Amino acid sequence: MSINLRTVYAFAREMYPKTSKETIQYGTAGFRGKAEFLDSVMFRMGVLATLRSRYRGGSVIGVMITASHNPEPDNGVKLVDPKGEMLEASWEAIATDLVNVSDQELEQQVAKIIKDNNIDVTTSSQVFVGMDNRYHSPRLLKAVADGVIALKGNVKEYGIVTTPMLHYFVVAANTKEAYGKPTEEGYYEKLIKAFELLRNGRLENGNYRNSIIYDGANGVGARKMLQFIKRMKGSLNVTVINQGIGVGKINEDCGADYVKVQQRPPKSMPEVEPFTRCVSVDGDADRVVYFFSDDKGEFHLLDGDRIATLVAGYLMELVTQSEINLRLGLVQTAYANGASTDYIVDKLKFPVSCVPTGVKHLHHKALEYDIGVYFEANGHGTIVFSDNAKATIAQAAETKESAKTLLLLIDLINETVGDAISDMLLVETILNHKGWDVQDWISSYNDLPNRQLKVKVQDRNVIETTNAERECVKPEGLQTEINKVVANYKRGRSFVRPSGTEDVVRVYAEAATKEDTDDLAYEVGLLVQKLAGGVGPELTKPNSAHL
Ligand code: 16G
Ligand code: MG
Numbered sequence: 001m002s003i004n005l006r007t008v009y010a011f012a013r014e015m016y017p018k019t020s021k022e023t024i025q026y027g028t029a030g031f032r033g034k035a036e037f038l039d040s041v042m043f044r045m046g047v048l049a050t051l052r053s054r055y056r057g058g059s060v061i062g063v064m065i066t067a068s069h070n071p072e073p074d075n076g077v078k079l080v081d082p083k084g085e086m087l088e089a090s091w092e093a094i095a096t097d098l099v100n101v102s103d104q105e106l107e108q109q110v111a112k113i114i115k116d117n118n119i120d121v122t123t124s125s126q127v128f129v130g131m132d133n134r135y136h137s138p139r140l141l142k143a144v145a146d147g148v149i150a151l152k153g154n155v156k157e158y159g160i161v162t163t164p165m166l167h168y169f170v171v172a173a174n175t176k177e178a179y180g181k182p183t184e185e186g187y188y189e190k191l192i193k194a195f196e197l198l199r200n201g202r203l204e205n206g207n208y209r210n211s212i213i214y215d216g217a218n219g220v221g222a223r224k225m226l227q228f229i230k231r232m233k234g235s236l237n238v239t240v241i242n243q244g245i246g247v248g249k250i251n252e253d254c255g256a257d258y259v260k261v262q263q264r265p266p267k268s269m270p271e272v273e274p275f276t277r278c279v280s281v282d283g284d285a286d287r288v289v290y291f292f293s294d295d296k297g298e299f300h301l302l303d304g305d306r307i308a309t310l311v312a313g314y315l316m317e318l319v320t321q322s323e324i325n326l327r328l329g330l331v332q333t334a335y336a337n338g339a340s341t342d343y344i345v346d347k348l349k350f351p352v353s354c355v356p357t358g359v360k361h362l363h364h365k366a367l368e369y370d371i372g373v374y375f376e377a378n379g380h381g382t383i384v385f386s387d388n389a390k391a392t393i394a395q396a397a398e399t400k401e402s403a404k405t406l407l408l409l410i411d412l413i414n415e416t417v418g419d420a421i422s423d424m425l426l427v428e429t430i431l432n433h434k435g436w437d438v439q440d441w442i443s444s445y446n447d448l449p450n451r452q453l454k455v456k457v458q459d460r461n462v463i464e465t466t467n468a469e470r471e472c473v474k475p476e477g478l479q480t481e482i483n484k485v486v487a488n489y490k491r492g493r494s495f496v497r498p499s500g501t502e503d504v505v506r507v508y509a510e511a512a513t514k515e516d517t518d519d520l521a522y523e524v525g526l527l528v529q530k531l532a533g534g535v536g537p538e539l540t541k542p543n544s545a546h547l
Pocket of ligand 2: 068069282283284285286287
């Protein structure tokens with residue numbers, strides 16, 4: 001096969017010219033921005049994925065077109081490496097250079113990547129592409145596919161799928177189906193089979209009721225849940241709201257991000273009995289949070305930290321009962337509620353580590369354990385099992401029921417990346433086994449009130465952090481000022497970091513009371529405005545009482 005790099009340039013100039021002069025930054029999870037500026041980015045990512053596939057000996061590379069929890073006009077691209085991880089960090093810089101060169105420099109830049117990485121362009125390559133249900137996604141998908149074709153690569157289009165489904169397809173194909181069949185049906189089959197075996201015909205147990213309200217964020221997670229329901233034979237009664245079919249914009253006033261950040265139910269929430277279990281996923285269904293309202297109408301959130309502690313506690317029980325010796329660990333980020341960390345360290349005696357925001361960091365760290373549980377507070381997470389763990393559990397399963405359960409859990413969990421639907425089925429399984437309702441679950445510890453704010457600044461990159469984002473080293477003096485403010489609040493904790501997905505600085509605060517938390521967040525927000533070049537309107541003080 002001979003490759004003519006002129007084709008790349010010709011395609012780019014004719015069909016995907018670079019229209020934006022602004023430098024595009026590789027964010028927390030790939031490139032994201034207004035859809036109208038992304039055609040050239042997508043085409044180039046098709047090119048890059050093909051090169052990456054050849055670099056990795058022809059393994060499948062995934063490209064997912066989605067802007068996750070962002071509003072509808074945005075879109076974005078996430079690249080998936082052969083084992084299901086996010087694109088290797090050293091290639092982020094390669095990707096950034098490639099999207100930022102002019103059309104005229106493109107051919108030369110591609111040649112440089114080939115040379116620098118010793119890529120044999122005559123070998124075969126395979127790229128899987130999926131997209132969310134934004135109206136501009138099909139156009140962008142075509143751009144990715146053309147990028148692959150420009151380099152004579154093979155492309156397989158999966159159409160509308162969740163991000164975790166695409167990760168699953170990539171891993172399934174690269175493991176020669178040892179992980180499952182790389183088809184949509186294969187994915188449903190694997191999860192539903194494990195889920196139903198884990199239910200073992202017992203649909204209700206103790207306080208656990210077998211029905212749930214599911215907020216699909218008007219995104220792809222809604223459509224796929226409807227597919228699950230068709231195939232589940234009543235093992236779980238799911239009512240899907242915010243289906244995104246006909247009415248409702250993706251993530252608008254609904255979905256996991258809205259529920260978590262606003263700390264309230266989606267706007268379209270129907271009237272339900274107090275303590276009804278509700279679940280929200282985000283626009284591409286890789287995050288999940290639970291919530292309910294009590295008999296006084298008060299809202300309660302069960303976020304990623306709650307899921308992490310529930311899962312970690314349960315896995316620990318099963319491992320202990322199975323009398324096997326495995327290293328368990330939980331990975332969190334600075335956003336983890338202080339109360340959850342205390343609970344897991346003091347009560348569950350589970351080792352915890354803290355890493356910077358973004359799945360790539362959590363996933364990587366979790367791989368250091370035999371059973372690595374990782375969750376972000378925003379509901380993004382999963383569990384990874386080492387080969388040693390899988391072999392040990394399989395052996396114990398010959399004699400121990402608890403180990404058999406563990407084996408089925410491994411099948412239910414999408415190890416390749418956080419998967420809202422798989423995580424939800426996992427939580428449902430644990431609650432069912434324990435006979436718990438939401439009240440039992442939430443009573444394990446009390447969350448510290450917390451608040452997040454966004455601050456607009458001239459250039460968010462003036463903020464630099466260390467110590468897993470818990471400390472800010474630049475601009476100089478900001479951390480010292482934050483420390484002074486934090487010291488005035490009981491159980492106060494606050495940190496600031498530049499967002500990797502939006503042009504803002506994020507402020508996180510927690511403290512003993514809601515009022516204190518709001519005050520602390522506001523004070524720190526003002527410090528950021530003052531010391532990091534704030535722009536835009538003066539920050540307004542949050543007020544929980546009015547939420
Ligand atoms: C992305 C990340 C998510 C992280 C979020 C933070 C992946 C697949 N997703 O959605 O893990 O929590 O960004 O956004 O890594 P931020 O940088 O804007 O706060
Ligand atoms: Mg997402």
